[in-house]
Amino acid sequence: MNTIVSDLKHLIDGDVSNIKEELEAVSQDFGGIIQKQPLIVVRPQNSTDVAKAIQYAVEQDLTISSRAAGHSLSGQSLNQGGILLDMRNLNQIYDFCPDELCFTSDVGVTWKQIVDTSIPHGVIPPVLTNNFEVTLGGTLSAGGLGLSSFRYGSQADNCLGLEVVTGTGDIVWCTPEKNSELFYHVLCGYGQFGIMTKVQNKLRKYRPFTRSYFLCYDDLDSLLNDERFLISEGLVDGLVSLFSPCLLGLSRAGENRIKPIVQWFYRMQITLEVDSENDIDADKLLSNLNFYRHIYTEDLTFDKFIQPIAQVSHPVDKANSWIDVLLPASKVKEYIDIALQRIPSFIDFRTIPVGSFCLLSRNNKMPMFPLPDEDLIVGFGMYPTVPKAQVKPVLEQLNLLTNLGFQMGGKRYMATWVEFELPQWRLQFGDYWSKVNEIKRKYDPHGILNPGFFKYEQVVKTNMNCAYIKSH
Structure with a gap:
């Protein structure tokens, strides 16, 4: 151990530590379900540090993973017994070009830094x-979805260029035109094919005012039809729905068994981005919708609207067992009906956020972000935070909901809780799964990058440049 620490301290400019408290601080992620402890934490100062750390990991047969805020839910930002790169010191914005609608920065920059820099110039990242x-x-490695993703795609779809360090320690600049294979697989690739160090990203101009309508539905079909109409006609700039249960009583469901009687209501929030509040024809917009009740209207300046409503808490004794299932619009009603029937059987449904969002396949171009085979995609999400002692039965039910989604032609958003075995990875990527394995072998031939999340096919080692990639 002392030799490894000494070697790395001589190799790189950044900090190297094996202090127990610092290792424990990076041994858990936001999900609170998976725990792994690295041998060493490295805090690189630049991409050369990252490259040297990777080259050293190859020489020493160590695994290496990257982490910043640690907001993953399935251990994607953790490492067991190897090197963990804490990327938060890579936090500089280099070129901010509002007239050219782009910026370049380190990957450890937070979206808050970008927003605070952007807003005074009248521009903003297309998706937040x-x-x-x-x-x-972190979010470009996962995809990154927001209220406007049906219009602009994921955050990864708005990336223009990346500096990447591959699994052999090569530093590569890649764009959709140059080194495009690496570009399109590092984005949404969870650090499997290379570690990002710099990013060039799009900006867009924003309008100064927003109006949001909060509409209540008592019928799921009406909600889904209105979502489809609003998005296909391009009538709104933001859309999200939240499902709310109403407990109407209890029924006897068998001997010594009580079943809650639940009526679900659905609140759709639609947002318009405008130059002036006088630009809105509310009657024209709302008259085409089939909601049960218009419950609220909110007018905000754009800079106020985009701010998160509340900080996401992270109690140390709780697990965030969240899932998002991406469904073809033709199957989403059937899936949601089944899911809402199941939820009260395994969790306190009154306190769990449940909702939906929409995507259009034509606006999502990342091969590592698989989508169902329809243009309109509806995401169904539920976000339980439960005591760790109670998480196992909840995860079992969430895995059943995942498999139900696969049966209906759905995919999973892998930024949320994922516990796949090989058959599920094959379903997730379909015919593209063999390409994923091929790209892994090409850019991480030693199989050292961010291990433990993806479970690849076994590959027979035929020479020193072909790794044996484990399937467990």
Whole structure:
């Protein structure tokens, strides 16, 4: 151990530590379900540090993983017994070009830094998630979805270029035109093919005012039809729905068994981005919708609207067992009906956020972000935070909901809780799965990058440059 620490301290400019408290601080992620402890934490100062750390890991047969805010849910930002790169010191914005609608920065920059820099110039990243404290590298590795993703795709779809360090320690600049294979697989690739160090990303101009309508539905079909109409006609700039249960009583479901009687209501929030509030024809917009009740209207300046409503808490004794299932629109009603019937049987449904969002396949171009084979995609999400002692039965049910989604032609958003074995990885990527394995062998031939999340096919070692990639 002392030799490894000494070697790395001589190799790189950044900090190297094996202090127990610092290792424990990076042994758990936001999910709170998976725990892994690295041998060493390295805090690189630049991409050369990352390259040297990777080259050293290859020489010493150590695994190496990257982490910043640690907001993963399935251990994607953790490492067991190897090197963990804490990327938070890579936090500089280099070129901010509002007139050219782009910027370049380190991957450890947070979206809050970008928003604070952008807003005074009248520009903003096209897609923002509901947590600004996470980093560019983290969400671009996962995809990154927000209220406007049906219009602009994921955050990864708005990336223009990447500096990447591959699994052999090569530093490569890649774009959709140059080194495109690496570009399109590192994005949404969870650090499997290379570690991002710099990012060039799009900006867009924003309008100064927003109006949001909060509409209540008592019928799921009506909600889904209105979502389809609003998105296909391009009538709104933001859309999300939240499902709310109403407990109407209890029924006897068998001997010594009580079943809750639940009526679900659905609140759709639609947002318009405008130059002036006088630009909105509310009657024209709302008259085409079939909601049960218009419950609220909110007018905000754009800079106020985009701010997250609340900080996401992270109690140390709780697990965030969240899932998002991406469904073809033709199957989503059937899936949601089944899911809402099941939820009260395994969790306190009254306190669990449940909802939906929409995507259009034509606006999502990342091969590592698989989508169902329809243009309109509806995401169904549920986000339980439960005591760790109770998480196992909840995860079992969430895995059943995942398999139900696969049966209906759905996919999973892998930034949320994922516990796949090989058959599920094959379903997730379909015919592209063999390509994923091929790219892994090409850019991480020693199989050292971010191990333990993806479970690849076994590959027979035929020479020193072909790794044996484990399937467990």
